[in-house]
Amino acid sequence: MANGLDGTPYVELSREQWGALRRNTPLTLTEEELAELRGVDDPIDLAEVTDIYLPLTRLLNLHFTGARQRGAAVSTFLGAGQRPSPYILGIAGSVAVGKSTTARLLHTLLARWPEHPRVDLITTDSFLYPNTVLTERDIMHRKGFPESYDRRALVRFVADVKAGLPEVSAPVYSHLEYDIVPGALQTVRRPDILIVEGLNVLQPAPPTALAVNDYFDFSIYVDAKVEHIRDWYVDRFHKLRRTAFEDPKSYFRHLAELSEEEATTFAKDVWRDINERNLVENIAPTRGRAGLVLHKGPDHSVRRVRLRRI
Numbered sequence: 001m002a003n004g005l006d007g008t009p010y011v012e013l014s015r016e017q018w019g020a021l022r023r024n025t026p027l028t029l030t031e032e033e034l035a036e037l038r039g040v041d042d043p044i045d046l047a048e049v050t051d052i053y054l055p056l057t058r059l060l061n062l063h064f065t066g067a068r069q070r071g072a073a074v075s076t077f078l079g080a081g082q083r084p085s086p087y088i089l090g091i092a093g094s095v096a097v098g099k100s101t102t103a104r105l106l107h108t109l110l111a112r113w114p115e116h117p118r119v120d121l122i123t124t125d126s127f128l129y130p131n132t133v134l135t136e137r138d139i140m141h142r143k144g145f146p147e148s149y150d151r152r153a154l155v156r157f158v159a160d161v162k163a164g165l166p167e168v169s170a171p172v173y174s175h176l177e178y179d180i181v182p183g184a185l186q187t188v189r190r191p192d193i194l195i196v197e198g199l200n201v202l203q204p205a206p207p208t209a210l211a212v213n214d215y216f217d218f219s220i221y222v223d224a225k226v227e228h229i230r231d232w233y234v235d236r237f238h239k240l241r242r243t244a245f246e247d248p249k250s251y252f253r254h255l256a257e258l259s260e261e262e263a264t265t266f267a268k269d270v271w272r273d274i275n276e277r278n279l280v281e282n283i284a285p286t287r288g289r290a291g292l293v294l295h296k297g298p299d300h301s302v303r304r305v306r307l308r309r310i
């Protein structure tokens with residue numbers, strides 16, 4: 001382990017070193033609960049929860065307490081008692097890297113701590129422009145790229161939650177319909193913690209504006225080698241063909257009819273032309289901005305952790 005005196009802002013830890021930092025954090029999750037939280041084709045097991053996610057919740061709990069104390073200092077300075085503002089946690093990474101499982105697990109685990117029982121989760125797909133707008137702008141093939149999101153609405157949403165507004169609402173995205181659900185809303189009511197998960201949440205702001213991460217108290221980047229993520233994407237695509245795509249409401253219903261070979265070619269093309277390009281051009285360059293990087297090996301398990309100590 002780096003001793004913190006080597007001049008770099010990061011501490012690199014092996015899985016074993018990180019796992020030891022769990023200390024006495026109890027495992028509060030059952031096998032059945034984990035099955036509910038696991039993403040399509042994600043092999044995560046209770047050993048991963050114990051070795052990776054329990055130390056992580058311990059770190060976040062300590063960090064949450066520190067943020068509350070900092071907020072109280074400003075409140076004392078102003079001489080005005082103000083309610084603590086929600087703690088905002090960002091989670092970034094490629095399509096198919098497993099961000100959603102990380103976000104859902106942290107949602108459940110963090111809510112079991114007495115200091116922060118109220119945890120909400122928002123995914124940035126809620127702020128994708130509806131397909132009608134993407135089509136009008138001729139960017140349907142750019143879904144997931146920064147310009148496919150209403151970034152001002154996303155920043156406004158997080159700023160309003162951070163400011164402590166009693167109720168803040170966001171649209172809802174359906175993976176099944178591959179579009180924003182007309183009229184549906186998700187409402188957040190002054191949580192202790194808001195988790196904001198999405199591909200582009202660590203992107204810097206344009207000049208003279210604020211970015212969503214300007215409101216983050218902490219951020220996590222879920223990382224893996226590009227070729228491993230591609231394999232996971234293709235495997236998940238096959239799994240989805242046998243599950244979600246079979247649903248008559250699925251936008252991808254027609255893809256369930258392809259042969260295995262045609263489906264593999266299709267998934268590899270979408271990966272190469274859309275998701276890998278977005279990863280290389282927009283997402284991976286933001287990794288250095290994260291407070292913590294979880295680096296996964298070929299079997300999806302986290303092998304290394306990098307923590308920013310300053």
Ligand SMILES: Nc1ncnc2c1ncn2[C@@H]1O[C@H](COP(=O)(O)OP(=O)(O)O)[C@@H](O)[C@H]1O
Nearest residue numbers: 039040094095096097098099100101175176244
């Ligand atoms: N076409 C699809 N139909 C149904 N669910 C999907 C589809 N594509 C992705 N998902 C699900 O949506 C969630 C987000 O996926 P994604 O953006 O690839 O991020 P990640 O794999 O990092 O969580 C995952 O739970 C995934 O299983």
Ligand SMILES: CC(C)(COP(=O)(O)O)[C@@H](O)C(=O)NCCC(=O)O
Nearest residue numbers: 095123124125143144197198199274
């Ligand atoms: C909906 C997504 C853009 C991810 O959204 P996020 O919540 O990460 O902002 C992505 O899962 C997606 O559907 N990408 C389009 C290309 C594809 O279908 O693989």
